[in-house]
Amino acid sequence: MTSEERPPIVELSPEQCWKYLEKTFHGRLAVSVANRPSIYPLNYYAHDGVILFRTSPGTKLAELAVNDHVAFEADGILSDQAWSVVVQGTTRLLEAQSEIEAADNLPLQPWVRTLKYRYVEIQPETITGRFFNLGPEPERYPEEM
Amino acid sequence: MTSEERPPIVELSPEQCWKYLEKTFHGRLAVSVANRPSIYPLNYYAHDGVILFRTSPGTKLAELAVNDHVAFEADGILSDQAWSVVVQGTTRLLEAQSEIEAADNLPLQPWVRTLKYRYVEIQPETITGRFFNLGPEPERYPEEM
Known part of the structure; x- marks a missing residue:
């Protein structure tokens, strides 16, 4: 297919979404x-169907x-x-010592050199994703043939 | 300064924040x-203290x-x-024809080849930003000297 023939937006399956999440380490x-x-x-x-992040006590946790x-x-x-x-x-704050120790062994680093002791897990209810073939927009007012 | 001496997080001024926003074109x-x-x-x-994006009628606008x-x-x-x-x-939906025509002349392209006719403007109340010097975290339990 040429770039013009590729669909501009493709909906991703949940399995495809997880593959993207698992190979990425920065989100919002x-x-x-x-x-x-x-x-x-x-x-x-992201691992085993959940998303884990670390944070320090502050606005986000509050x-x-x-x-x-x-x-x-x-x-x-x-x-x-x-x-x-x-x-x-x-979200769920990890509180059991066994969970915290398991999380300590994951390759999850904070962004900067600050001490971030608390682990928070996102338990997904829905996951959706889209793949975009970028390109110029179509003519808004196509000229008549 | 060596990388260890740089502060891990620097708060950005509003002016610095706008400079970053104005040179970037993708956000959330x-x-x-x-x-x-x-x-x-x-x-x-981002221009003149506002953030403009285009969208089509759908969930986001609703x-x-x-x-x-x-x-x-x-x-x-x-x-x-x-x-x-x-x-x-x-947010404010642009509705005046003069505003829409002015927006049409800005270098604002949709991501993909779909027709997105509506312009939405974000009118900021607060703007905050941070610059991160990335690096390994400090020792959590430094050994006694």
Whole structure:
């Protein structure tokens, strides 16, 4: 197919979405308090159907304590292709020592040299993704033949 | 300064945030309906203190009609540095023909070859940004000297 023949948007299956999430380590978390959304960039690790991230006590954890419904997005962009996966679900703070020790052994690094002790898991309810074949838009007002 | 001496996180001024936004064209919009957040990737164009994007009638526009409070994020990641800017504000659908014609002349392209006729403007209330010097985390339990 030439680039003009490729469909501009392809819906990804949940399996395809997980493959993209598992090979990516940087995403964004959207939370909402009193119906006002906030968004945070974060490093994450996707494995076994959940998304794990680390954080320190602060605004993000406080907001999740008020409303644990979240949306999470990761994407990748090349010159002529892009993908984006969105997860909606709820968060859970890891509290059992055995869970925390298991998480300590995952390849999940914080972004910067700060101490981030708390692990939060996103438990997905829905996962959707799209693959984009980038290209110029069609003529808005095509000339008559 | 060596990499160990650089502060891991630097807060950006609003002016620095706008410079990052203006040289970037891909971000994510967080919206909330009934206190449930959603997140959408989008192409945008930042100019004159506002953020403009195009969309077609659909879920995103319907959600904004219910709650026009949004958060918007753009970021950039290199091997040892990263930045992220977050805007919180409200959205407004461009409706005046003169505004739409002016927007038509901006370098704002949709991501894919679909027809997206509606312009939406994010009017910022707050803008915050951070620059990250990436690096390994400090020792969690430093050994006693």
